[in-house]
Amino acid sequence: MNLDHDPTMAPGHDNTQIMGLDFHNPVFPLSALAIIAFILYALVYPDAANSQLTAARTWSIEYFDWLFMIAGNLFVILCLVLIVLPLGRIRLGGQAARPEHSLISWFSMLFAAGMGIGLMFWSVAEPVAYYTEWYGTPLNAAAGTPEGASAAMGATMFHWGLHPWAIYGVVGLSLAFFAYNRGLPLTLRSAFTPLLGNRVRGWTGHVIDITAVLATIFGLATSLGFGASQAAGGLNYVFGVPNTIGTQIAIIVGVTAVALFSVWRGIDGGVKLFSNINMVIALLLLLFVVLTGSTLLFLNGLWDTTLAYASHILPLSGWIGREDTTWFHGWTVFYWAWWISWSPFVGMFIARVSRGRTVREFLTAVLLVPTLVTIVWMSAFGGNALSQAANGVGELANGISDVSLAMFQMLEHLPLTTLTSTMAIVLVLVFFITSSDSGSLVIDSITAGGKVDAPRTQRVFWATLEGVIAGVLLYGGGDKALGALQAGAVATGLPFTIVLLVMCVGLIKGLREEHRELKLASAS
Numbered sequence: 001m002n003l004d005h006d007p008t009m010a011p012g013h014d015n016t017q018i019m020g021l022d023f024h025n026p027v028f029p030l031s032a033l034a035i036i037a038f039i040l041y042a043l044v045y046p047d048a049a050n051s052q053l054t055a056a057r058t059w060s061i062e063y064f065d066w067l068f069m070i071a072g073n074l075f076v077i078l079c080l081v082l083i084v085l086p087l088g089r090i091r092l093g094g095q096a097a098r099p100e101h102s103l104i105s106w107f108s109m110l111f112a113a114g115m116g117i118g119l120m121f122w123s124v125a126e127p128v129a130y131y132t133e134w135y136g137t138p139l140n141a142a143a144g145t146p147e148g149a150s151a152a153m154g155a156t157m158f159h160w161g162l163h164p165w166a167i168y169g170v171v172g173l174s175l176a177f178f179a180y181n182r183g184l185p186l187t188l189r190s191a192f193t194p195l196l197g198n199r200v201r202g203w204t205g206h207v208i209d210i211t212a213v214l215a216t217i218f219g220l221a222t223s224l225g226f227g228a229s230q231a232a233g234g235l236n237y238v239f240g241v242p243n244t245i246g247t248q249i250a251i252i253v254g255v256t257a258v259a260l261f262s263v264w265r266g267i268d269g270g271v272k273l274f275s276n277i278n279m280v281i282a283l284l285l286l287l288f289v290v291l292t293g294s295t296l297l298f299l300n301g302l303w304d305t306t307l308a309y310a311s312h313i314l315p316l317s318g319w320i321g322r323e324d325t326t327w328f329h330g331w332t333v334f335y336w337a338w339w340i341s342w343s344p345f346v347g348m349f350i351a352r353v354s355r356g357r358t359v360r361e362f363l364t365a366v367l368l369v370p371t372l373v374t375i376v377w378m379s380a381f382g383g384n385a386l387s388q389a390a391n392g393v394g395e396l397a398n399g400i401s402d403v404s405l406a407m408f409q410m411l412e413h414l415p416l417t418t419l420t421s422t423m424a425i426v427l428v429l430v431f432f433i434t435s436s437d438s439g440s441l442v443i444d445s446i447t448a449g450g451k452v453d454a455p456r457t458q459r460v461f462w463a464t465l466e467g468v469i470a471g472v473l474l475y476g477g478g479d480k481a482l483g484a485l486q487a488g489a490v491a492t493g494l495p496f497t498i499v500l501l502v503m504c505v506g507l508i509k510g511l512r513e514e515h516r517e518l519k520l521a522s523a524s
Contacts, residue, residue, distance in 0.1 A: 027206055027446065028447040028448075030210055031210050031214065031217075031447055034214060035214065035217060035465070038214075038485075038488070039472065042473060043476045043477050046477035046478070047480060049480075049481070049484035050480045050481070052484075053484045053485075053487035053491060054484070056491040057487040057488075057491045060494040061490075062329060064494055064497075065319055065329060065333045066319050067497055068336040068337060068497060069317065069318070069319040069332075071340075071501055072166070072317075073317050075163070075167050075169070075500070076166040076367075078170065078504055079166045079366075079367050082173075082363055083359075083363050083364060083367075086515065088358060088359045088360030089358060090177075090181070090359045090511060090514050090515060091356065091359075092177060092180045092355055092356065092357055092358070092362065093180035093181065093356050094180070097356040099356035099357055100355055105272050105275070105276060106353060106354070107279075109267075109349075109353050109434075110353070110370070111370060111373070112275040112279070112434040112438070113345075113349045113438040113439075117223065117431035117435060119374065119377055120424065120428050120431065121403055121407060122156070122159075122160070123160075123381040123407075124382060124396075124407045124409075124410050125400050125403040126382070127149075127152040127156045128152075128389050130143075130148070130151065130155055131143060131148055131152045131386055131389055132144065132389060132398075132399035132400065133399075135326070135330055136327030137152075137327060138151045138152070138324060139151055139315055139316070139323075140323050140324045144390075149390065150304070150307075150311075151312060152382075153304065153305050153378065153383075154309050154311060154316070155312060155316060155331070156378060156382060157305060157309035157375065157378055158313055158317075159331065160374050160378070161309060162313075162371050163317075164335070164339040165366055165367045165371060166367055167339045167340055167347075167500070168342075168343055168346045169347075169350075169362075170343075170347070170504055171191075171343040171344065171346070171347025171348070171500065172346070172354065172362070173351075174351075174506065174507045174510075175188070175190065175347060176354050176355065177359075177507065177511065178190040179450070181510075184450070186348065186352060186445050186450045187212075187445065187449065188344050189205035189208045189209050191503045191506055192204075192205075192502065193506070195505060209447075211492065211495070212344035212345075212348075212446055215342075215489055215492040215496065216342075216344055217439070217465065218469075218485050218486075218488055218489040219342050219345065219489040220435060220436060220439040220466050222485045222489055223432070224255065224256075224436060224470040225252070225469075225470035225474045225482045225485075227432050228248040228251040228252045228255075228470065229243075229248055230403070230428070231248075231251050231429060233405055234408055234424065235247065235425060237421075238408060238417075238418065238422070238425065245474065249471050249474065249475060251429070252470050252471045253467065254429075255433055255436060256436065256464065256466070256467030258274075258433050259440065259463050259466075260460055262437035263437045263440045263441060263444075263460065267352070270437055274430055274433050275434050277430055278431060281427045281430065282427060284423065285424065286376070286380055288414075289380045289381060289420075290380050292415050292416075293380070294384070297383055297384070297387060301379035301382075302375065302376065302379045304383075305375050305378055305379045305382070306375055334490065336493070337490045337493030340493040340496045340500060341489050341490055341491075341492045341496060345442050348442045349439075349442050350366060384410055384414075385406070385410045393413055394413050407424055408421050408424065411424065439466065440463035440466065444459045447462075473485060
């Protein structure tokens with residue numbers, strides 16, 4: 001489909017302009033009303049909201065674990081196949097298109113939006129949790145043994161390696177292809193055009209986009225709220241700053257203020273800037289841990305982590321006859337639902353900054369490179385943490401008492417603890433900023449009918465709303481209200497799993513049509 005033949009599919013075609021805003025009707029108003037209604041419900045009835053949404057999340061995880069696992073495996077296979085097939089030569093935006101961002105800046109933005117913040121906490125907490133049998137062990141490996149350590153690193157890599165990035169890759173590639181090669185709006189509904197046709201313009205498309213907006217803003221607000229608690233915990237642990245609601249609200253206000261500056265500046269002047277800052281600080285912290293922890297331990301850890309990942313990926317990918325059901329549902333299936341619920345946000349942001357890349361280049365950068373970087377990161381931070389736990393060094397030897405403190409507890413037994421812990425806190429906050437600003441740009445694009453040049457005031461509106469939601473829920477409902485929001489976001493992973501599977505069919509169909517057109521053009 002081409003805009004020259006169907007102008008009604010142009011970005012923002014159905015938009016309403018009022019009071020300086022330029023939004024898609026009814027996606028923008030219905031999304032805003034649904035968000036306000038949910039927040040009011042979570043504030044007035046935090047216990048009921050938490051109970052109901054937790055039940056919905058638990059039900060989807062327990063009864064549809066097979067669907068999550070099958071889908072995750074299919075996404076990995078599809079991405080790997082597309083890398084090697086001739087379809088990988090297709091360029092996003094047409095064969096004459098060229099990348100808009102340098103390779104380093106592009107990758108920095110991909111990683112910062114994808115899962116950089118999660119790695120800050122879970123690269124230490126997760127392997128130690130498995131090794132010390134905190135809520136079970138992967139594949140029932142014996143806790144506190146070399147086999148248990150191998151399973152811990154293998155399972156941690158499984159949760160942060162190929163599978164989550166394949167989920168993001170499928171969504172990002174679909175959106176980028178249909179936006180840049182077929183001239184459709186940069187919204188989630190566009191990926192379903194080959195299968196739904198004109199119905200994507202009506203209520204079917206509206207529901208897809210509204211659900212994407214809700215999943216994105218709830219996920220971002222949840223992360224900002226819990227992240228404020230984690231950052232406040234770090235400040236308390238390192239500097240003795242009281243970990244109070246006031247401190248957490250102040251962190252939310254500060255992060256939101258900087259995010260507002262970033263979204264006002266746009267991708268080049270804001271998001272790219274903070275993403276590059278992220279990568280520099282992360283690289284410095286990584287080098288410090290490698291050089292001061294134990295370089296030999298790190299080098300051995302690279303091999304051990306890679307081998308553990310390779311040897312455990314197939315057993316961990318299965319769902320039939322699992323004897324570690326509690327661990328399997330509580331960790332792996334929960335992760336898959338969480339990654340899938342985040343995929344509209346991360347996938348759309350990746351699509352937005354990836355014009356001019358080939359399919360092969362796109363999937364290599366989105367799937368393989370982050371996995372390799374994660375192996376290096378896990379080998380440094382997770383390897384040091386496991387070494388401390390195994391040798392009875394520090395608080396990690398007793399397991400995980402507080403996920404937000406695990407990184408700081410590990411750094412405490414390396415030189416220059418105050419400096420490195422400060423760097424870690426700054427890195428956490430900057431990762432929150434990049435998640436907030438990139439998420440605001442994505443929500444703005446969806447609610448503006450696919451336009452990427454909507455008024456700045458709309459970006460500011462969504463960035464502000466994320467901070468307000470997190471702050472209000474944290475202040476008015478505490479962890480229960482935030483827990484309800486998180487459970488609601490994870491519960492959307494079930495319908496989105498089906499959406500993503502359908503999206504894959506449309507993507508394959510679209511790429512094959514593009515490949516045929518290119519062959520005919522070259523033959524003539």
